[in-house]
Amino acid sequence: QLQLQESGPGLVKPSETLSLTCTVSGGSISSSSVYWGWIRQPPGKGLEWIGNIYYTGSTYYNPSLKSRLTISVDTSRNQFSLKLSSVTAADTAIYYCARQSGNLYWGQGTLVTVSS
Amino acid sequence: SYVLTQPPSVSVAPGQTARITCGGDNIGSKSVHWYQQKPGQAPVLVVYDDDDRPSGIPERFSGSNSGNTASLTISSVEAGDGADYYCQVWDSSSDHRVVFGGGTKLTVL
Numbered sequence: 308q309l310q311l312q313e314s315g316p317g318l319v320k321p322s323e324t325l326s327l328t329c330t331v332s333g334g335s336i337s338s339s340s341v342y343w344g345w346i347r348q349p350p351g352k353g354l355e356w357i358g359n360i361y362y363t364g365s366t367y368y369n370p371s372l373k374s375r376l377t378i379s380v381d382t383s384r385n386q387f388s389l390k391l392s393s394v395t396a397a398d399t400a401i402y403y404c405a406r407q408s409g410n411l412y413w414g415q416g417t418l419v420t421v422s423s
Numbered sequence: 424s425y426v427l428t429q430p431p432s433v434s435v436a437p438g439q440t441a442r443i444t445c446g447g448d449n450i451g452s453k454s455v456h457w458y459q460q461k462p463g464q465a466p467v468l469v470v471y472d473d474d475d476r477p478s479g480i481p482e483r484f485s486g487s488n489s490g491n492t493a494s495l496t497i498s499s500v501e502a503g504d505g506a507d508y509y510c511q512v513w514d515s516s517s518d519h520r521v522v523f524g525g526g527t528k529l530t531v532l
Binding site for chain 2: 342344346353354356359367370403407410411412414415416
């Protein structure tokens with residue numbers, strides 16, 4: 308059964324870079340017609356799409372985050388990663404990774420707090 | 424950018440039918456997916472491609488999509504159906520953007 312697991316620091320200082328990795332098990336990250344994405348949810352708020360990546364490395368970013376965002380893929384490790392630079396308190400959220408083929412299959416999510 | 428509009432809240436008595444709408448420009452031409460999210464949990468897919476149900480989702484959950492409105496209908500609502508519900512579309516033709524509705528809190532009275 309497909310599983311996605313987010314990992315990374317739960318606390319990041321303002322102005323620093325938030326880095327998360329999603330490890331995919333039970334399926335190949337190199338599947339055709341499947342994208343791999345990141346979504347976040349600030350406490351008490353709705354869902355916000357961050358961006359996604361295809362196994363070839365093609366990326367698609369939310370325009371509101373594009374200047375600070377990098378999503379990459381490592382097919383040898385069946386992982387994809389998120390880097391968000393110059394973070395502020397507004398970036399505090401639960402970050403989910405997901406398999407995207409039209410609809411989304413979600414990881415369990417990880418809370419990242421931006422605070423000094 | 425494409426916008427999906429949901430009512431912030433819907434209330435229904437147990438045993439009644441709840442209908443949650445998702446409005447968008449010509450949304451009937453897109454595939455709409457619906458997620459249920461309970462506190463402290465990741466979203467769970469309850470309807471995909473407008474009106475299909477994943478395995479394990481009760482038949483009480485159904486969807487429709489036409490014109491400028493998609494809908495999630497929950498019949499014979501149970502207390503455990505109380506949750507936040509989100510609609511979602513994916514624009515695979517251009518920038519592969521994923522769009523979510525703002526979410527609807529379903530309260531079972």
